Amino acid sequence: MLHRAYRFRRQSNSRAVILLLxxxxxxxxxxxxxxxxxxxLRRPTLAxxxxxxxxxxxxxxxxxxxxxxxxxxxxxxxxxAAEVRQKxxxxxxxxxxxxxxxxxxxxxxxxxxxxxxxxxxxxxxxxFPADPNNELIQYxxxxxxxxxxxxxxxxxxxxxxxxxxxxxxxxxxxxxxVGDIYYSQANYPNALAAFVQVLSLAGPELRQHALYxxxxxxxxxxxxxNADDAFLQALDLTYHQRLSSDEQQSLRQExxxxxxxSLSYQQQADSLLALLKRASFRxxxxxxxxxxxxxxxxxxxxxxxxxKELHQAALASYRVFITEQPLAIEAARxxxxxxxxxxxxxxxxxxxxAQQHFINRFGPATAFWQQARPAQQAELAPKLAQYxxxxxxxxxxxxxxxxxxxxxxxAVKLVQYWxxxxxxxxxxxxxxxxxxxxxADDVRYLLAEALAASGDYQGALNGYxxxxxxxxxxxxxxxxxxxxxxxxxxxxxxxxxxxxxxLTEDLSKQGTDDPTASATAAANWWQQQNQxxxxxxxxxxxxxxxxxxxxxxxxxxxYAEVASYARRVTDWxxxxxxxPLLVNEAWFIVSQSELAQGDYAxxxxxxxxxxxxxxxxxxxxxxxxxxxxxQQLASAVYQQAQDSRLAVSEQLGHLQRLLSLxxxxxxxxxxxxxISLLLEQQALAEAIVLMQAYQQRYPDSAEQSAIxxxxxxxxxxxxxxxxxxxxxxQQVAQLPAGAEHQALLYQAxxxxxxxxxxxxxxxxxxxxxxxxPEPHLQAQEARSRxxxxxxxxxxxxxxxxxxxxxxxxxxxxxxxxxSRYLAAEAALQLAxxxxxxxxxxxxxxxxxxxxxxxxxxxxxxxxxxxxSMRWQVAxxxxxAQFQVASxxxxxxxxxxxxxRPTGLDALxxxxxxxxxxxxxxxxxxxxxxxxxxNAALVAQPLxxxxxxASFRKLAELFPARYRKPEQYLELADDPY
Numbered sequence: 001m002l003h004r005a006y007r008f009r010r011q012s013n014s015r016a017v018i019l020l021l022x023x024x025x026x027x028x029x030x031x032x033x034x035x036x037x038x039x040x041l042r043r044p045t046l047a048x049x050x051x052x053x054x055x056x057x058x059x060x061x062x063x064x065x066x067x068x069x070x071x072x073x074x075x076x077x078x079x080x081a082a083e084v085r086q087k088x089x090x091x092x093x094x095x096x097x098x099x100x101x102x103x104x105x106x107x108x109x110x111x112x113x114x115x116x117x118x119x120x121x122x123x124x125x126x127x128f129p130a131d132p133n134n135e136l137i138q139y140x141x142x143x144x145x146x147x148x149x150x151x152x153x154x155x156x157x158x159x160x161x162x163x164x165x166x167x168x169x170x171x172x173x174x175x176x177x178v179g180d181i182y183y184s185q186a187n188y189p190n191a192l193a194a195f196v197q198v199l200s201l202a203g204p205e206l207r208q209h210a211l212y213x214x215x216x217x218x219x220x221x222x223x224x225x226n227a228d229d230a231f232l233q234a235l236d237l238t239y240h241q242r243l244s245s246d247e248q249q250s251l252r253q254e255x256x257x258x259x260x261x262s263l264s265y266q267q268q269a270d271s272l273l274a275l276l277k278r279a280s281f282r283x284x285x286x287x288x289x290x291x292x293x294x295x296x297x298x299x300x301x302x303x304x305x306x307x308k309e310l311h312q313a314a315l316a317s318y319r320v321f322i323t324e325q326p327l328a329i330e331a332a333r334x335x336x337x338x339x340x341x342x343x344x345x346x347x348x349x350x351x352x353x354a355q356q357h358f359i360n361r362f363g364p365a366t367a368f369w370q371q372a373r374p375a376q377q378a379e380l381a382p383k384l385a386q387y388x389x390x391x392x393x394x395x396x397x398x399x400x401x402x403x404x405x406x407x408x409x410x411a412v413k414l415v416q417y418w419x420x421x422x423x424x425x426x427x428x429x430x431x432x433x434x435x436x437x438x439x440a441d442d443v444r445y446l447l448a449e450a451l452a453a454s455g456d457y458q459g460a461l462n463g464y465x466x467x468x469x470x471x472x473x474x475x476x477x478x479x480x481x482x483x484x485x486x487x488x489x490x491x492x493x494x495x496x497x498x499x500x501x502x503l504t505e506d507l508s509k510q511g512t513d514d515p516t517a518s519a520t521a522a523a524n525w526w527q528q529q530n531q532x533x534x535x536x537x538x539x540x541x542x543x544x545x546x547x548x549x550x551x552x553x554x555x556x557x558x559y560a561e562v563a564s565y566a567r568r569v570t571d572w573x574x575x576x577x578x579x580p581l582l583v584n585e586a587w588f589i590v591s592q593s594e595l596a597q598g599d600y601a602x603x604x605x606x607x608x609x610x611x612x613x614x615x616x617x618x619x620x621x622x623x624x625x626x627x628x629x630x631q632q633l634a635s636a637v638y639q640q641a642q643d644s645r646l647a648v649s650e651q652l653g654h655l656q657r658l659l660s661l662x663x664x665x666x667x668x669x670x671x672x673x674x675i676s677l678l679l680e681q682q683a684l685a686e687a688i689v690l691m692q693a694y695q696q697r698y699p700d701s702a703e704q705s706a707i708x709x710x711x712x713x714x715x716x717x718x719x720x721x722x723x724x725x726x727x728x729x730q731q732v733a734q735l736p737a738g739a740e741h742q743a744l745l746y747q748a749x750x751x752x753x754x755x756x757x758x759x760x761x762x763x764x765x766x767x768x769x770x771x772x773p774e775p776h777l778q779a780q781e782a783r784s785r786x787x788x789x790x791x792x793x794x795x796x797x798x799x800x801x802x803x804x805x806x807x808x809x810x811x812x813x814x815x816x817x818x819s820r821y822l823a824a825e826a827a828l829q830l831a832x833x834x835x836x837x838x839x840x841x842x843x844x845x846x847x848x849x850x851x852x853x854x855x856x857x858x859x860x861x862x863x864x865x866x867x868s869m870r871w872q873v874a875x876x877x878x879x880a881q882f883q884v885a886s887x888x889x890x891x892x893x894x895x896x897x898x899x900r901p902t903g904l905d906a907l908x909x910x911x912x913x914x915x916x917x918x919x920x921x922x923x924x925x926x927x928x929x930x931x932x933x934n935a936a937l938v939a940q941p942l943x944x945x946x947x948x949a950s951f952r953k954l955a956e957l958f959p960a961r962y963r964k965p966e967q968y969l970e971l972a973d974d975p976y
Contacts, residue, residue: 115148117144118144125137139161139174154181158174159178162178171197179192179198188220196214198210208237211230211233212255215227215262218230219261225271227262228279232259235297239293256300260301269319269320273320295330295331322361329372332361332362332380335357335361342354355391358383363424384424392414392417392418399450399453422444438477439476441467442476442479444467448467457494461491468484485532489541538577546572550566550586566587584614591607595636607632611626634661638658638670640654641670641673648680651677668701671697675694684718691714708727721751721752722755725749725757745772758792779809780809780810780818783802786798786802787806787829803827804826807823810871820872821871831860834861835857841854843894844899851898862887877937878947881930884930885927885950889923891923892924895919895923928958931953934950935947
């Protein structure tokens with residue numbers, strides 16, 4: 001429909017009733033022109049008229065467009081005056097146009113109606129070229145032509161209209177459609193010129209569409225910067241047009257995407273930044289463009305680049321905006337987006353760097369934070385708290401692991417993190433605080449630690465004291481008031497030691513040797529410990545102090561007193577606050593004392609008890625302690641196994657207990673000693689299992705060769721050929737080519753053969769045969785085994801390959817009887833293979849080609865048979881000679897049975913057959929001669945199935961001599 005293709009301006013319609021009255025007046029005028037005055041009726045006077053009654057008025061009748069069309073048609077049928085006819089035709093065309101716009105038609109019906117309208121418009125223009133309404137008619141004609149798909153005619157009509165009516169109210173719309181047609185024809189320069197005309201004439205809405213299309217025209221002409229300007233102007237219009245929210249959002253998204261496409265062909269974010277700096281906003285400077293608007297453009301560009309998997313370019317879009325607008329909340333959000341991207345891509349280092357940038361650009365110590373609104377600070381506070389917490393913990397760990405020289409600088413940095421975190425925490429909403437974030441008092445505690453590490457002892461001491469002796473309840477997860485008091489105690493100790501050291505240095509400078517100064521300082525510290533234990537005896541830190549005293553006793557090597565001091569810790573008077581770690585430490589000192597005194601059995605019990613206590617502790621310290629204790633436990637058990645006074649079974653028991661423990665430096669020696677004891681006891685199966693484990697666990701051990709020899713010997717005794725072969729194969733794989741490699745490879749192949757592992761045997765024998773042709777007999781045996789293995793796999797090609805290798809090798813050597821036997825059999829089998837191929841060749845026309853192929857196979861087979869016979873092996877000689885005769889006989893038969901040429905007459909066919917007989921006769925004679933030679937072997941004496949078969953063949957070929965019936969003489973009984 002017309003109204004669905006374009007939004008054209010429609011002229012207002014008069015009411016149907018008024019139009020009908022006008023038509024009636026026209027009719028009265030027409031009919032009045034043909035009436036005479038005499039025929040007119042006399043009008044009544046006023047007095048003669050009846051009084052007016054409104055009730056007598058009839059209801060107005062509604063007239064439909066169809067009825068109006070009928071009236072106009074009837075009016076035209078009356079052949080009115082030319083002026084009236086012209087007006088009626090123009091009015092009728094408008095009714096037809098409106099009816100088409102308001103009626104739903106099928107595609108075909110609509111095209112027919114449009115064609116009718118086009119004809120009607122053209123007729124009007126031709127008949128009334130000077131009518132003032134032709135501007136509208138030409139406009140509607142252009143519309144109709146365009147809707148029929150005749151773009152060229154529509155374009156011509158539009159340009160004609162624009163030439164005739166350059167100031168037409170339809171000019172902007174027509175220029176737009178002309179440009180649209182040029183664009184569809186890929187004529188982008190003309191399209192661009194048309195859209196420029198639209199921009200000079202159109203209102204905001206059409207102007208926006210013209211900017212849109214001019215942008216695409218620039219884009220198609222690869223004028224990307226101009227395209228950017230047009231798209232951005234169109235996008236600017238969405239910020240003050242009266243569109244619905246959905247329309248505005250959809251249009252903005254479309255324009256943002258198109259602009260992103262254009263920018264992707266340039267320098268992406270850098271091109272966008274340059275565009276925003278040069279393009280005015282609402283006829284004002286670029287700086288007036290809202291920051292949120294700019295952020296949306298950078299976000300749209302990033303989204304498009306992500307969609308095209310240009311991730312680095314997309315990230316650069318964020319970074320450019322962040323650098324350009326460091327005080328914008330959108331910049332902070334984009335920085336968070338960078339963090340999330342790196343986290344999603346598992347790029348830990350980049351994610352940490354992005355988080356650090358977030359703190360440095362938007363944290364409490366930044367210019368952004370100082371000018372940010374409270375709502376913005378509250379928005380960023382959760383992430384800032386999370387990152388500050390994370391980096392604070394990380395730097396805290398670095399401080400713990402760093403050297404003494406590094407800790408002070410790290411601690412200064414850590415102080416900054418904790419101080420910023422304390423500024424952010426009050427802004428956190430209750431629902432945004434999870435269990436992973438530290439509470440404020442926890443941060444204050446860590447801040448005090450950082451202050452102490454940075455050298456600000458007094459500040460740290462004040463912090464510890466405030467937390468250790470608070471005026472109100474603490475809100476902390478990671479420490480208690482008593483712990484803070486204990487930290488204050490330790491810091492006080494450090495200050496006391498420092499004071500004592502300074503005092504000692506002062507006395508030394510004055511030349512006074514007074515050893516009582518350090519002793520006094522130590523006594524004061526000892527008194528402070530006693531005071532702490534007395535006031536905080538129910539807190540675990542008091543138990544720690546007691547443990548420290550036990551440690552001092554142990555370090556003084558006063559082993560006799562260790563047990564009594566240890567009980568003060570292990571039997572703490574307040575079990576509800578007793579710390580297992582401290583108890584474990586006390587037991588550990590006890591175990592170390594027992595080891596130092598050489599009491600290994602008692603030390604083993606103490607260590608086992610400690611390991612059970614550490615079993616549920618997954619801390620790093622517990623892991624390190626378990627590793628040390630496991631080593632010491634292994635040492636204690638190993639030392640017990642070295643007691644020569646024990647029986648072998650007891651020694652094995654200690655060693656087995658040791659080997660069941662976690663790995664230690666004593667395990668290798670214990671494992672080797674266990675194997676030696678089992679071999680002495682002839683427990684071969686058990687020893688093999690242990691030797692296998694030893695080889696895998698200690699591949700670099702100096703005892704590997706001895707273990708391997710012992711394992712091979714054990715396998716041989718147990719007749720475990722597969723395992724023996726695998727062991728030898730492992731050794732072979734580690735040796736270079738040479739005598740040892742050759743011997744072990746052949747031995748491994750034999751073991752695989754004995755074990756029935758065909759595939760492994762094949763690989764081993766093949767490797768041997770390819771590498772070691774000498775000694776000859778051993779190489780021949782390897783080749784023979786390969787022949788058998790390939791025969792089992794029905795791989796005739798590889799079987800024949802190794803047969804040929806056996807024949808070739810024997811021909812180059814003066815071998816032993818065994819090697820000749822193997823070679824004679826190989827030649828015979830190869831000949832039988834060629835004989836089989838010989839049989840498959842049928843002598844068909846053309847005879848020459850088939851005969852040549854058949855003779856080739858026969859020649860190869862006979863040569864191999866003769867080769868086998870030359871080695872004079874009785875088991876194969878008669879068979880080979882029989883096969884030679886058989887080949888000659890088969891060739892004679894094949895010639896006689898060959899296919900005859902077509903088209904020969906009787907005489908020619910007879911001559912051809914005589915010729916075949918002449919060719920076949922020598923072969924048959926040779927066959928008989930060789931069969932006779934083979935039959936003569938009976939005199940050797942040699943009689944086997946092949947000699948007997950030769951006699952049968954001779955009986956067939958030479959019946960006069962070899963198929964004589966036996967005659968039996970009947971002797972009469974002599975009566976005398």
